[in-house]
Amino acid sequence: MKRQIAIVTGAAGGFGAAISKSLLEVGYAVAATDLDAAKLERLVQRLGAHEDLKTFVMDVTDPDQVEQCAAAIAESMGPNITVLVNNAGIIGRGFSLAEKSVLLSRQVIDVNLTGAFNCTSAFSRHMARLKYGRIINIASVAGLWGAAGGAAYAASKAGLIKASESWARELGPLNISVTAIAPGICKTEMLDRFVDSEAAMSVDEAKIVKSIVPVGRWGVPEDIAEVVTFLATCKTNYLNATVIPMDGGMRVGTL
Template identity: 40%
Template sequence: MSRSVLVTGGNRGIGLAIARAFAESGEKVAVTYRSGEPPQELTDLGCLAVRCDITDPEQVEQAYKEIEEKHGPVEVLVANAGVTKDQLLLRMSEEDFTSVVDTNLTGTFRVVKRASRGMLRARKGRVVLISSVVGLMGSAGQANYAASKAGLVGFARSLARELGSRNITINVVAPGFVDTDMTRALGEERRAEIAGQIPLARYAEPAEIAASVRFLASDDAAYITGAVIPVDGGLGMGH
């Protein structure tokens, strides 16, 4: 039986790779996207694309209603949607800080809370939050992003304790630097500098992040909850 899977921010980069991995496994996949048009690949894969800004509780509710109508209650949630507004602390505005936290942390709270309703009724569910190596080891100019991604760890571990007796697992994947449009925009010199700090000396492929997410949603991971899985080439070791 294929499950109802939701990937937030599933229209590009890591999110798209995760949606692809689940769709190719035969799951019923829905993705949210905030702006623009979803790529044709999602349609080709049979995915349901739903416009939703996770900073708006009403949009979150409407997205879930559409997904539930077409795919049934969400059984696997991958909270991937996120933003960056990098800036040094003394130049960082209140809006720079609060908007990143509202999307990355509070937005995740919104989508997890809504999904948990159906999971509690079904007495089963899988939730995977996409954090970052930056949330574990920090990064100059990314205090807002790092705080939001670190917050996901405490959020996940609290929910793992709260929901575990209902057979709902909550885990975190913390990617390092991934070969996406965002990192390709850094320029060759900066990309090479970053790669030099990674023990495996390369960027991750989005599919490598997706493989870990799919594992955590599989039967093989039924006894894993509250875990933080680094997929970072060794960059964050010790954190």
């Protein structure tokens, strides 16, 4: 197959930038998409001009924009779209009984879950034509365990995990495998937005990390990028419908 194209959503954020960099390094042409045009410019500055890196402004919540963007990517980069990383996401923080919680919940579910539906629908059709594809969904351990103050976020990620398993069933016969990664706590802007900084400053962070994460550190975007790249380049389609927790062993840490 000629040069393969990987689509990364939310590519200008913490994980997205590391995933784009890693996929470029293993030889993919990367369509880095994001809602935020200015952040995409900063991404290009950070990664350096690269003939295999192209940026596209795309709001994952807008199905028409996603369809148009898929067509624009195929037109400018070619039709060999074989990898989709559904990474765009937002975090909503708020007690579930709070008044604004319903509006916030809709936004979170719209981006994190409906956005992945829109992109999977648009880009998997390209993969179906090739009878080859790898779709990788960035979920969260919150989708496995729930999260106090993040009910909508946890629900969106649990939904994404079940959607991954359903797409794995639907698309498996077309040689398109679908997997999900459930990251634990990683240092990005998103985490800064979720954590109450005053409360955070009053605790001994290093002590907490050591007590709940067996490897003794929070994650970094490169941890997630490593596994995304493995899943993208994995030759076998037998790795399908799998959910990989990437949490440094946090789920067993408190024991």
